[in-house]
Amino acid sequence: MADKRAVGHAYNIDFLNVVFAVSSLFVLFTTVWMIWDDYDREWKNYQRDFTVLEMEVTRAGLTQAQQDIDQARVAELTAERVVAEQGLASNATQMDELEADLAEIDRELFVARQTYQFTKANYDVDRYAFEVRREEAHAEDPEAEVSGEAAVTALYEEWLAQGLDVEALSARRDGVRGQLASLREGVSGIDEELASLTAEIERLADVVADLEPSLIKNLLNAPMLDLMAPTLTVRQTITPNILDDVNFTVVPKLDRCETCHLAIDRVGYENYPQPFRTHPNLDVYVGSASPHSIESTGCTVCHEGMGQSISFIDASHTPATETQKAQWEEDYHWEESHLWDYPMLPTGMVEASCAKCHKGEVFVPEADNLNLAYGMYERAGCYACHKTAGFEGLRKPGPNLTKLESKLTEEWVANWIRDPRAVKPSTWMPRVWYNSNTDSPEDAVRNEVEIDAVVAYLFANSDDHEFAVANPGPGNAEEGQRLVESVGCLACHITGDETREAAGPRRTFGQPLQSVGSKTTVAWLFDWVRDPRHYNADTFMPDLRLTDSEVADVAAYLSGLTGGTGTGAGATYQAADVDAVLLDYLRAIVPFEEAQAELAAMSADERQLDLGRRAIGRYGCFSCHEISGFEDTQAIGTELSAEGSKLLPQFDFAFMHEEIPHSKRDWIKSKLLDPRIYDRNRILQPLEKLRMPNFGFSDDEARLLTTAVLSFQRDVQPKVAQVPRSARKDAIIDGRNLVRRRNCVACHEIEGDGGNYRDLVEEPHLAPPLLTPEGAKVQPDWLYAFFRDPITIRPWLDVRMPTFGLDDAHWNGVLDYFAAISDAVGPFRTHEAVADATELRTGEELFDLLRCQQCHVLDTIPEGQDLATLAPDLRMSPERLQPDWVLEWMIRPLDIQPGTNMPNFFTEYPGSFYPQFDQDAVAQIRSIRDYLWTFSGGPSPVRGN
């Protein structure tokens, strides 16, 4: 230390020494703290924990493999090997000689190869040098002689000669090796088999050895030293075709989720807690053979969240349930992410992301939540008010109101729109008035004024409707009930007290029939059921081809379904109240004086009608219903085509910021549960209030619809990330949409989805048929004719195929779809089967032997036949079925239609149980098919029933 002279010191050096010592200690502590902080990172601890778990699981696997091994076979092989070894002893001398030879040859070969390679290297250098020299000389004098070419050529010759040496030596070596192998043949074969038996054990043993803790590994992962080559590393996937939109450009996605989710793609970790659990569906996601492998798809394109982050909170994890949320708040101090625009979707909503790549598909295979959500979105008619890409050009979801007068009374309509669910608890019709921002006593008068005005407008603008049959006879209600419950009405309509949620969008595709008797008259019901298109040419309700007396029965039954008359008026009002409300509407568009003048010019009736028109316009009734006077009016809702991409700050939580968590999904869900919720505690003039009606969604319905809304996103993912489009793919997508938008799937199972009608019949075989293989199974001409004019194929079924009255474009779409899903698109196929007489005889005999007719009854079904054993009339075959398909069908009926009653007669295919016929199964099946093709005279849609 410097000498302490009296002058020249500003500080007490002893004091400075103390300060320095203390601060040095602190810097040491903080440095240690810093290193520890890095060592103690969340993901490193997860990886350490996983090492232990992985060890445990692999050891268990190893033990299992050791148990599973065929011990007897191993012992047997080992014994055989001993014997074989002994056999080798006699050749020991010869083998030793050969081994010695081989060693000598290997040595020579090494030298020869090296010489050969060195010569080549020298030759290349000399040649190049000569080339350059010659090039330079020729540049000055093209005729100049350049020496040295001979030396280069000589070197080349030398190199070739050395190559021959190498080849000769290699051949000698192979010869000796061959001799050795043939001497040792017995043993090496046994060794191979032993190795294949124990391969799994050895692989697992190697893994265990790798996982064993070791000093080296500990050193590599030690604090500070882990900067070099730690085994604990951040693991990431970069997906070149899946992009992140970073606003100014797009970049490949970078996901580091695997850093903690270490077993996400590994079988065997299904029951371990997160983050070490295997993905629940490796066949479809993550797995390397799945269509969405982790290398091609990554994680966050589906799950959302911040893929680059390796901390639980920053990755924007989102809890799936309230319990989980509470747990996370305790464990991780979790809170809703504000630093990432797209926080992870909770488990129940992840399928919203499917639509990023599966564009315009209303049905995405395996995405059950999303499919149901889209079904609900259409059924609730969200798209009618909210323009949505992919849902354009659809019909108006509500009934046509242009001929209201023939069907309903004003009182019923007023009670209905006052609270639809009080009349039919499972209706999709929402409540427009008396919602959370209009249900105070002060609002009642205005509500009633508007309701009555709307009703008055609808009735004043109702066209006449003439019933097709003037005085239908009385029907039998009991018979009507039987018909309704058996012919298929229940596929689209519910009659009982089922909730809308339980029935689902498919079984509420048509209006619920609860209290339909209190709603309308028998006469109207008769007219409607008899021919729905007579009342509304655009209806989706098909014709079930009932006779007039059956229709009368149905009408009698339906008119007996009385019940809920709804809620009565909440207030009475005077003419002055109508004027006041109308004036309010008028003032919003014209100056006050003008509004008053306009009002004064109208009679009381005119005022009410004008108000009705304006109220319908304001609440958007016309979006869902055909209403005269609103043919060209634009929908009133916000467009939702990119709602899922909208950023959180653009959602207005108003005064609900305490009650509703700050996330898009909570905002949307709360809006769905109470569409007027964001008006709460606000002072608003009547025309400023929110006007989305209340659908009474259950929590789960709201969750699904939120999923649908979140799935509407702006395009970010490139074409290469999407399923390649082709004519076939287009046919599939259009077809999938069509069979859902017409509710075919309520009755028929197609592509593993639908067939809900099965739940309504006692036995599965009494349900409408599965249509997945239809394209391969039936001839398109026949199917087209069948669609146009269905015939009875399965007489034992009560449920029947309705006549839909679709146009050819639609039917062709369905045919293309069926062909595409059963891979039957292709060149023209013949429907003709050419056969010779012998074959036909064999076919006939087999037909009798296998007793095909016992189930496939030809013509009239005998009395007392067990319905469960019936199958279609085979006389239809030549006209109806594809000849090739019939062959397939007989070989593997259960594969084509799981659960079918058709037995497999050829389980030993191509062998046969019927050796008496001088043919194999291939020919036998063919001859049966050919025999079928001689049939004729069955029911036919082509020629008429």
Added chain:
Amino acid sequence: MDAIKSFIDAFADPRLFFSLAVGSLALVVWGHEAFASKRWGWGLMAFLVALFGFGLTDENFNLIITKPDNVPIVGLIFLLLFFTWYSVRQGVLNDRRIAAGKPPIEKDEEDRVWTWPDLVYTELIAIVICTIIIIVWSIALEAPLEQPANSANTPNPSKAPWYFLGLQEMLVYFDPWLAGVVLPTLIIVGLMAIPYIDKNPKGNGYYTFKERSVEITLFLFGFVVLWSSLIVLGTFLRGPNWNFFGPFEYWDIHKLEALTNVQLSEVIWVQLFAVALPDSWFIREIFGILLVIGYIAVLPVVLAKKGLTKYYEKLGPVRYYVTVLLFLSMLSLPVKMLARWLFNLKYIVSIPELFFNI
């Protein structure tokens, strides 16, 4: 507790905040003798700690001050108080010595010290302490990884870096060309000009208050009130839509403030003369233009004749004018604030035809 918070929130208003800052400065200058005592220094520091301690119990306040970006400003408040107090105290102590006929403390000390250990050693210690602070800071306050910047989504409120929040506050009262270009330039130029303007050797190399009381007051007004207190205001009390929020108030994006400001031309023509605004912008704004010219050109001359004659004589015309112009520019902010608060005055000169407003 809640009553106190509501009380504080109810009074939260830029006018009150600014008046409080000016008032505090006036008190410090007026009572600098008392302010320099250790009791006051520690007392104020304790008061500040108590204030933040109390504030931490509140969810909304907590959210603001524990945000990693805002932590430096919390530190700034404490440091600002400490250094203001320290400099005043040192000045007051020296003033007492000078009054008693003794030289200032600094003159008593050696004017030369050893490079080693005095200089290098203290520098080393400073380095070590800074290292500690930076390491601890980086461990304790992690920088978050945020979403990619989005030009289509402006954060609300959009705040400048903390050291520019004083400038941003000026935007409430001035057009961007003034608040963002002219005034900051004048600040920088003015700071550079100080050594050439102020040739007074008093206070060189030692603390004093009495000998330089006017300069110190002016500096404290400019730095503590106009610059630092506006940073604090901008950080803690400005919320969504740049509305003013009490420290314990929820930053509700829907909060509204009635915008009922008027232009000077409207006051003069419509309210005073009771005629419609003239069509020509020049005639319409003539009074404002005259007022501005009067403020920057005539006022210095008037002040030279009366009021600041002493300075005019001491500095000479050029230095006098530069000084007064800088001083008037600085004062233009509080002048504009007062005009806004008292008369709802938006612009003195407002020529939207030329995108020119003062």
